[in-house]
Amino acid sequence: MKISKQARREAKSLFRICVVNGLLDDNRVRQAVQQVIAQKPRGYVGILSHFQRLVKLDIARRTAKVESAIPLAPPLASGVQNRLTQIYGAGLSVSFAQNPGLIGGMRIQVGSDVYDGTIQARLAALEQGF
Amino acid sequence: MSTLLQEIEAQIAGVKTAVARQNVGLVREISDGVAKIEGLTDAMLNEMLDFGDGVMGLALNLEETEVGAIILGDYKGIKEGQEVRTTGRLLQVPAGKALLGRVVDALGRPLDGKGPIATESFYPVEKIAPGIIKRRSVSQAVQTGIMAIDAMIPIGRGQRELIIGDRSTGKTTLGIDTIINNARMNRQAEQAGDKSYRPLYSIYVGVGQKQSNIARVISVLEQYEAMPYTIVVAASASDSATNQYLAPFAGCAMGEWFMDNGMDALIIFDDLSKHAVAYRQVSLILKRPSGREAYPGDVFYLHSRLLERAARLNEQNGNGSLTALPIIETQLGDVSAYIPTNVISITDGQIYLETDLFYQGVRPAISVGLSVSRVGSAAQIKAMKQVAGRIKLDLAQFRELAAFAQFGSDLDSKTQAQIERGKRIVEVFKQHQYSPIQVEIQVAVLWAAQNGHFDDVPVEKVKDCQGKMGDYLTTRKAELTGRILKEKALSDQATAELKAAVTEFKQTYK
Numbered sequence: 001m002k003i004s005k006q007a008r009r010e011a012k013s014l015f016r017i018c019v020v021n022g023l024l025d026d027n028r029v030r031q032a033v034q035q036v037i038a039q040k041p042r043g044y045v046g047i048l049s050h051f052q053r054l055v056k057l058d059i060a061r062r063t064a065k066v067e068s069a070i071p072l073a074p075p076l077a078s079g080v081q082n083r084l085t086q087i088y089g090a091g092l093s094v095s096f097a098q099n100p101g102l103i104g105g106m107r108i109q110v111g112s113d114v115y116d117g118t119i120q121a122r123l124a125a126l127e128q129g130f
Numbered sequence: 131m132s133t134l135l136q137e138i139e140a141q142i143a144g145v146k147t148a149v150a151r152q153n154v155g156l157v158r159e160i161s162d163g164v165a166k167i168e169g170l171t172d173a174m175l176n177e178m179l180d181f182g183d184g185v186m187g188l189a190l191n192l193e194e195t196e197v198g199a200i201i202l203g204d205y206k207g208i209k210e211g212q213e214v215r216t217t218g219r220l221l222q223v224p225a226g227k228a229l230l231g232r233v234v235d236a237l238g239r240p241l242d243g244k245g246p247i248a249t250e251s252f253y254p255v256e257k258i259a260p261g262i263i264k265r266r267s268v269s270q271a272v273q274t275g276i277m278a279i280d281a282m283i284p285i286g287r288g289q290r291e292l293i294i295g296d297r298s299t300g301k302t303t304l305g306i307d308t309i310i311n312n313a314r315m316n317r318q319a320e321q322a323g324d325k326s327y328r329p330l331y332s333i334y335v336g337v338g339q340k341q342s343n344i345a346r347v348i349s350v351l352e353q354y355e356a357m358p359y360t361i362v363v364a365a366s367a368s369d370s371a372t373n374q375y376l377a378p379f380a381g382c383a384m385g386e387w388f389m390d391n392g393m394d395a396l397i398i399f400d401d402l403s404k405h406a407v408a409y410r411q412v413s414l415i416l417k418r419p420s421g422r423e424a425y426p427g428d429v430f431y432l433h434s435r436l437l438e439r440a441a442r443l444n445e446q447n448g449n450g451s452l453t454a455l456p457i458i459e460t461q462l463g464d465v466s467a468y469i470p471t472n473v474i475s476i477t478d479g480q481i482y483l484e485t486d487l488f489y490q491g492v493r494p495a496i497s498v499g500l501s502v503s504r505v506g507s508a509a510q511i512k513a514m515k516q517v518a519g520r521i522k523l524d525l526a527q528f529r530e531l532a533a534f535a536q537f538g539s540d541l542d543s544k545t546q547a548q549i550e551r552g553k554r555i556v557e558v559f560k561q562h563q564y565s566p567i568q569v570e571i572q573v574a575v576l577w578a579a580q581n582g583h584f585d586d587v588p589v590e591k592v593k594d595c596q597g598k599m600g601d602y603l604t605t606r607k608a609e610l611t612g613r614i615l616k617e618k619a620l621s622d623q624a625t626a627e628l629k630a631a632v633t634e635f636k637q638t639y640k
Contacts, residue, residue: 012194035222051193057168097532112169117149 007046015054023091061111064094153216164415176293178217200372200418210464222252223380225387233362236377251385259438266444275311275566278559281518288442288451294458295483303563305398311566313356333397335363335381338404374408389450401457479503512619517576528552554584557592570611
């Protein structure tokens with residue numbers, strides 16, 4: 001769907017309004033969406049489309065996914081969570097998942113940043129090198 | 131076996147144990163060699179991106195929510211949702227003397243089947259041109275071997291001289307002749323052990339050309355033994371728009387290696403019209419705003435940043451040079467179109483080839499009136515300046531008077547003589563393709579023409595007379611021509627000897 005520049009601008013200003021103290025306020029986001037649907041301004045579908053994308057990217061930036069081959073011990077898990085919060089700030093939501101395919105080690109993804117210390121990744125790097 | 135074990139140990143040791151932060155994104159859209167990637171928040175402009183399986187890309191569009199990248203290689207295996215990583219590197223191509231004699235693609239990968247290229251130097255494809263302080267004015271000649279150019283539109287080392295004309299007017303031939311002539315001069319100097327001679331290495335960049343044309347160019351260069359001094363960068367019409375867009379920059383990077391290492395290089399971009407078209411395609415797919423004739427707004431910058439990299443450096447920076455001969459194809463002789471006017475304003479002169487002249491048999495079909503070299507006689511050896519100083523004026527006067535040629539019987543003797551002299555000068559400047567003429571023979575022939583030694587030769591026999599005179603001087607007066615070449619000037623004694631030699635030749639010529 002082609003979204004006009006005007007719609008992008010309006011979606012961006014709507015997004016900025018929903019950011020409180022540097023964090024996206026869920027209630028404001030819901031209210032914003034309801035208001036736009038109720039009032040139906042010109043190009044509102046495009047506005048909502050782009051707004052959804054901005055929200056999705058922001059959520060991805062504030063979401064950390066920690067994958068490991070086996071479940072992490074609670075002290076280790078909380079240590080990882082604290083360190084990530086130190087680096088990326090408050091408001092970070094951390095989720096833990098198991099992936100036996102990683103063989104060992106841990107893979108952490110926060111938005112576009114990836115910290116990959118898994119054995120699978122190192123084997124892939126070795127394979128690439130050869 | 132022990133080297134294999136060492137290699138494996140080195141590979142294992144090279145795998146870092148520390149975990150480093152990487153930046154990744156996901157392919158949101160892929161079409162026609164261009165990918166839109168979500169994420170990659172740390173991507174920088176022109177950064178190399180890794181799509182996995184050896185496929186790389188170049189980040190060209192950095193937008194708020196996504197990165198637009200062009201794929202360097204086979205994009206058919208890339209899927210939506212595929213992970214892409216940044217590499218922190220700029221695109222680089224191999225550079226160095228190991229590339230001489232090779233045919234490579236826009237990324238420097240060999241295409242000629244002669245094995246991998248063993249080089250340790252890699253140069254960035256996109257690089258800022260040398261600054262003002264690093265440069266020096268152009269004063270050394272590029273001997274193209276084409277008399278019309280060396281006499282009237284001289285090119286210097288470090289200059290940008292545009293070759294512009296309609297299709298099939300001999301644009302590529304001018305470039306190839308220049309390569310062949312300089313290869314001959316390089317070989318001559320090597321065999322003579324002349325340490326004072328600075329060889330000129332050549333790079334031919336074929337952009338959007340038919341593969342048969344590129345193959346023909348390569349076979350001509352091999353036939354005339356020019357390949358050992360030449361690099362061919364091929365991005366043919368069947369290559370992706372990405373490769374065609376990058377090829378001139380890759381060729382320029384290879385030329386810059388020579389320049390930065392104190393050597394001289396010549397690069398021919400054949401042609402920049404197709405380069406602009408490839409860039410237009412890439413920009414339109416990246417959804418960049420389009421301007422005049424659907425070209426993106428920065429099409430001027432595309433060529434200006436490329437051609438500014440051709441320069442002559444001063445002594446403190448190695449004294450090297452890179453000479454550029456960009457080629458532009460016009461439609462129906464329209465030099466006022468968008469891309470031609472852009473490139474004309476960037477370059478230090480143009481050689482304009484006319485279709486009418488070509489079909490009249492004037493080949494090379496150089497329009498002397500519209501062609502110019504802004505460097506001028508600063509790029510000519512003294513001998514050439516001495517004999518060619520008046521030629522352009524004589525030809526201009528001849529063209530003015532040519533309209534009256536049909537009334538030959540009604541003209542005074544002086545005008546008639548001027549017309550006859552002009553016809554013979556036009557004949558002298560005709561030249562077969564792939565037959566460059568040594569500069570010392572050019573000087574001798576032009577001296578003979580200016581001093582009336584062709585006036586008694588029928589116009590239709592001037593070429594034959596010129597050819598035989600050249601052979602005579604090469605075989606019987608090699609000492610004289612060698613002296614002209616060495617001294618680069620016509621002394622009084624050399625002039626007297628030349629007069630005697632030409633007179634002697636004319637007595638035997640029938």
